[in-house]
Amino acid sequence: MDPFAALADPNRRLLMSELGRGPQTVGALTEGIGLSQPAVSKHLRVLRAAELVRVRPDGQRRWYEVNPAPLREVDEWLEPFRRQWAQRLDRLEQHLDDTESTPPTESTEPAEHDHR
Amino acid sequence: MDPFAALADPNRRLLMSELGRGPQTVGALTEGIGLSQPAVSKHLRVLRAAELVRVRPDGQRRWYEVNPAPLREVDEWLEPFRRQWAQRLDRLEQHLDDTESTPPTESTEPAEHDHR
DNA sequence: CAGCTATATAACTAGTACGGCATATTTAGG
DNA sequence: CCTAAATATGCCGTACTAGTTATATAGCTG
Numbered sequence: 001m002d003p004f005a006a007l008a009d010p011n012r013r014l015l016m017s018e019l020g021r022g023p024q025t026v027g028a029l030t031e032g033i034g035l036s037q038p039a040v041s042k043h044l045r046v047l048r049a050a051e052l053v054r055v056r057p058d059g060q061r062r063w064y065e066v067n068p069a070p071l072r073e074v075d076e077w078l079e080p081f082r083r084q085w086a087q088r089l090d091r092l093e094q095h096l097d098d099t100e101s102t103p104p105t106e107s108t109e110p111a112e113h114d115h116r
Numbered sequence: 117m118d119p120f121a122a123l124a125d126p127n128r129r130l131l132m133s134e135l136g137r138g139p140q141t142v143g144a145l146t147e148g149i150g151l152s153q154p155a156v157s158k159h160l161r162v163l164r165a166a167e168l169v170r171v172r173p174d175g176q177r178r179w180y181e182v183n184p185a186p187l188r189e190v191d192e193w194l195e196p197f198r199r200q201w202a203q204r205l206d207r208l209e210q211h212l213d214d215t216e217s218t219p220p221t222e223s224t225e226p227a228e229h230d231h232r
Numbered sequence: 233c234a235g236c237t238a239t240a241t242a243a244c245t246a247g248t249a250c251g252g253c254a255t256a257t258t259t260a261g262g
Numbered sequence: 263c264c265t266a267a268a269t270a271t272g273c274c275g276t277a278c279t280a281g282t283t284a285t286a287t288a289g290c291t292g
Contacts, residue, residue, distance in 0.1 A: 025238080025239090026238070026240090027237090037238085037239075041239060042240090044240095045240085061237095061238065
């Protein structure tokens, strides 16, 4: 399963963040979040399928821990957009007011753009 | 709408990447992707709701362009996991084989962890 | 073994997502 | 005005999601 889909759910992101603080059992995770234990188990299953977490059985407990590797894919996807952050932030504010009105610089084409 | 959810769909990520190469009209985007025009319009609506893109009407055309700002939220969410990447990458390989078998280092607890 | 604890799975439900086709809307152009 | 082009919206079917409760499974303990 792809990490983007796995991280789409806010509760799963919460679980990841919680696990980021160290390995946890299902019980501990269930307490931290406002969900039933089965719900947590299912989210963990999705995270496992995405390989975002790994499990270590220990008697009747299961210690879940973060596996950050698949997050690289997310990070790499973000990469091309990074250089745009700084540049466009000022433009954003300017645009928030007149989003509907201004056509591109030229008449029918947006002219060459920053990535040219 | 939250950027994670917006990016969960692979087609929307494709549209974002396409737009990363410069502003495009709906028609152009529709050609690039294997979807109907209405489908593209709907995806663009979601991206707009997440403020990941902005539109500029130009006659009957609409020029869509990336607004990278919300991607910062994603990037910031990744931040805490970054330091784990390097460290755990070697451990991962080791684990790929014996994920089910090895109990934690200690008997009932995973012993102290990096931050416990 | 009996019973408790910890976790996973099953069955069900309500809501939402994504696609398609058809249609509305807006603008351009003769 | 009438038509065509570009885009958005409505409606529908199918599929998946995320939650619940109930139950199964596995280990622990007396």
